[in-house]
Amino acid sequence: MAPKSKSKSKAKAKTPKPSPSSSSKSSSSSSIFKPGTRVEVSSDDDGFRGSWFSGTVIRRAGADKFTVEYDNLLADERGKKKLREQLGFHQLRPLPPEEAGVEFKFGDEVDAFHNDGWWEGSITQELENGMFAVYFRGSKEQIEFTADQLRKHREWMNEKWVPPFAQQEQEENMVSDPNAKSDKTVKGKEVVATPNVTSDDKDVKGKGVMLTPNVSSDDEGKKVVLTPNIKSDETAEEFNFCEGMLVEVSNDEEGFQGAWFSATVVEVIGDDRFLIEYKTLLDDNSNLLREEADKWHIRPPPPATSENIKFSYLEEVDAMYNDGWWVGVISKVLGDSKYVVYFRSSNEEIEFPNSQLRPHLDWIGGKWVLASEVWLQPILR
Known part of the structure; x- marks a missing residue:
């Protein structure tokens, strides 16, 4: 499931780097990764982002380095020797505990076992045969899986699983204040929206839809569908x-994964290709950059949201940085409507004001989908 490779030059864009006010993410070594420890390994290599492969720590190779032997990846085509690699501390995490009796539903963020590893995706369809269609954001593919090929997606943050497993949650509740009020409001909320298109909007489509779901504090696991105004002879899939x-x-080039840049369609080249002009990116002559983009890397602007929207801990967001919107996760909620956002691709945290954030949505099958968010009490630090 490797993304399509493209070569391009963007004069002003680059992977987010921490500002002086941002908090740095420590990569100090941990005692949890001793020789013999079962682990999962992530990779920054092209085509492997968003995947985890199981293995065993063989030895420590430096202050923040470990030699790991993979379970399923082989060193050569003959298949007689397991692959060993020297990996950084930030690429490792413990092997997640197995869960029994897990039920999956539309919108769930999951890991799907495919090509010898676990790949992060979102459930986009519950099929009648007990299978689930999973959409992979990195490769923009949708593949069907059985329930036993899926697991709930979790992040390893501050040496804890997020969201926590049942045992971990019980342990944390035992040491938390029993009188403290829970700050979770909506769990497993999915919002589906399509562009607001009227019969007179023949040349302008993709207008904003206000995301204002009516949910109360005890609404859990509910899906909110926003009804768009679309011409009767046009479906969302035919956008x-x-x-x-x-x-x-968007762009699959190294350093640009997870970012979206504003542009205007200059020319329709074919059914699947377009000439676009960026709003903020410049070419080598300081002119607005123009290039071709296919339909898998282009989408309407996301629906507009309230200006005073508040974000929650661990909510997935887009952050405006270096002329583009970069996907990240709220790792800290600060005062004065400020937040710290964690970027998985660069393993960094950066502070942003409310005005530079928006809820993260995916454009899937001609519809805007807000995947299930993780709403839970803050992890003990």
Whole structure:
């Protein structure tokens, strides 16, 4: 499931780097990764982002380095020797405990076992045969899986699983204040929205839909569907991009994964390709950059949201940085409407004001989908 490779030059864009006010993520070594420890390994290599492969720690190779032997990856084509690699501390995490009786539903963030590893995705369909369609954001593919090929997606943060496993949650509740009020409001909320298109909007599509779901504090696991105004002879799946339309464009190039840049469609080249002009990115001559983009890397601007929207701990967001929107996770909620956002791709944290954040949505099958968020009490630090 490797993303399609493309070569391009963007003069002003780059992977987010921490500002002086941002908190740095420590990569100091931990005693949990001793020789013989079962672990999962992530990779920054092209085509492997968002995946985890199981293995065993063989030895410590330095202050923050470990030699790991993979369970399923082989060193050569003959398949007689397991692959060993020297890996950084930030690429390792413990092997997650197995869970029995897990039920999956539309919108769940999951890991799917595929090509000898666990790949992060979102459930986009519950099929009648007991299978689930999973969409992979990195490769923009959708594949069907059985329930036993899936597991709930979790992050390893501050040496704890997020969201916690049942045993971990019980242990944390035992040491927490029994009189403290829970700050969780909605659990497993999914919002599905399509562009607001009227019969007169023949040349301008993809207008904003206000995301204002009506949910109360005891609403858990509910899906909110926003009804769009779409022409009767047009379905969301038939959404077409046209000249002059404002869009957002993504890129699989190294250092740009997880980012979307504003652009305008200049010309429709074919059914699947478009000439676009970026709003903020410049070419080598300081002109607005123009290039071709296919339909898998282009989408309408996401629906507009309230200006005073508040974000929750561990909520997935887009942060405006270096002229683009970069996907991240709220790792700290600060005062004065400020937040610290963790970027998985660069393993960094950066502080942002409310005005530079928006809820993260995915454009799947011609619809806006807000995947299940993790709403839970803050992890003890």
